[in-house]
Amino acid sequence: MRQIKTRFPPSPTGHLHLGGARTALFNWLFARHHQGVFVLRFEDTDRERSRPEFVDSIREALEWLGLHWDEGPYFQSQRLEIYREYARRLYEEGKAYYCACPPEELERKRKEALAAGRKPGYDGTCREKGLPPGPGRVLRLKVPPTGSTVVEDLIRGPVAFDHRELDDFILLRSDGTPTYHLAVVVDDLTMGITHVIRGDDHLSNTPKQILLYQALGAEPPRFAHVPMILGPDGQRLSKRHGARSILEYREEGYLPQALRNYLVRLGWSYGDQEIFTLEEMIERFDLSRVSRSAARFDPEKLLALNAHWLRATPLKELAEEVKPFLRRLGLPLPREDYLQAALATVQPRARTLKEAAEMLTFYLVEEVEYQPEAARKFLTPEIAPVLERLLRALEEVEFTDEALERLFRGMAEETGLKLKKIAQPVRVALTGKTVSPGLFEIMRILGRERVLRRLKRALNYLQGGAS
């Protein structure tokens, strides 16, 4: 069998979003699974809306997701001659014809047809005129008026389209540039694409493209139309939710592995398995397990998966990943072993790298800032004697979790206070907050000096002194 070849063909008119990323992922996985080739191609024939910065951001997003391409990127804008050549052939063989209908008139007819409840397609006015090429003229494909074309979809099975539903669509615009249909077909053909995996919004375009392959005397590739991703409200993805750029998720502290894991399970499943490493995805991915119904984007599940992969990331790696977020918070980067030790305590609590960085704050600042509510509730005069005793004891004690815990429990017993009554004020003194990682691990990591300093400051604060 011929080597499998898939492609991802974004148009650089916007950032890579969830829908596009999943399409890219499926194509990439399919190619990898079959030891095939994955091609990146920019469909930038829309000169009005295509922008170079989107080319860059899409490339960056794909690379960040780990979806590296083996071939390309190709740019349709650099292949215009090839499309013209194929178009010329079609014209010369009488399979396409030039049309001189003015756009305004077509628009008028379209509206009329729609209003009258008819199909809005091109009516074939110029089909038999035998017009030569000329300024303002477009090239249209002669679609057979009868019969039907069947799309043998790998996911949906055979889908038949009656030719009466199709019209003589445009191949070459009046400025000589190719339209989408001509460009994809010629590209997929000349690039040797074997499998076209794309959103099912393309399903109804497929018969047109198959007809084009036939006109060119070529064998069409295999098609697989994957269900769309809808917003949480069941509507098409919009800026509000999932149409956010993949790169924005990176900024928010999501991990590529989490995005991949979330996306692969949107429309594809492997029994009850929810968690997939990259290797597992590649090994198990196949088109037969892709579902047929549209899926809604659920930000909560993405978050949960991110938390999972955050916990699964080795500390050394996690430290590297979190550093940019610490910098962004203006926090100093500590020694590597200190960072990793601190990170270990927030790892089970943070759901994103951004959250992790925020939780690390008290480990890194010189002086913590008390949350007003926390200070009011726990940094009260009654606790002063206990803090004083603690201060003395902490001068001596070994700074291990066990010794510290023994000390605190002993203190609770001596003073007749619940451990919680002592722990919370200390927690506030050390972190400024009522919520934090375990008290003893925090103390161990902060170290004797910092702990004593923060306790003294708290003591001073609660006795009414300036902090």
Place this chain on the structure above:
RNA sequence: GUCCCCGUCGUCUAGCCAGGUCCAGGACACCGGCCUUUCACGCCGGCAACGUGGGUUCAAAUCCCGCCGGGGACGCCA
């Protein structure tokens, strides 16, 4: 409007092709409990779905038809 696709817990889904083992399984979310110095993590438990009507059959989530609902396409956008 026409054509096409789709329809299992709130969400993602398993099951459907090869009808009985499904009073429908898992995950996220939610609720309760355990653990516990707070919050998480972890563990235990709970809530919760076959869109609807008909048909086929001893038996239907699974097969067939209608209806309803959702989405998509119908562009000199891709």
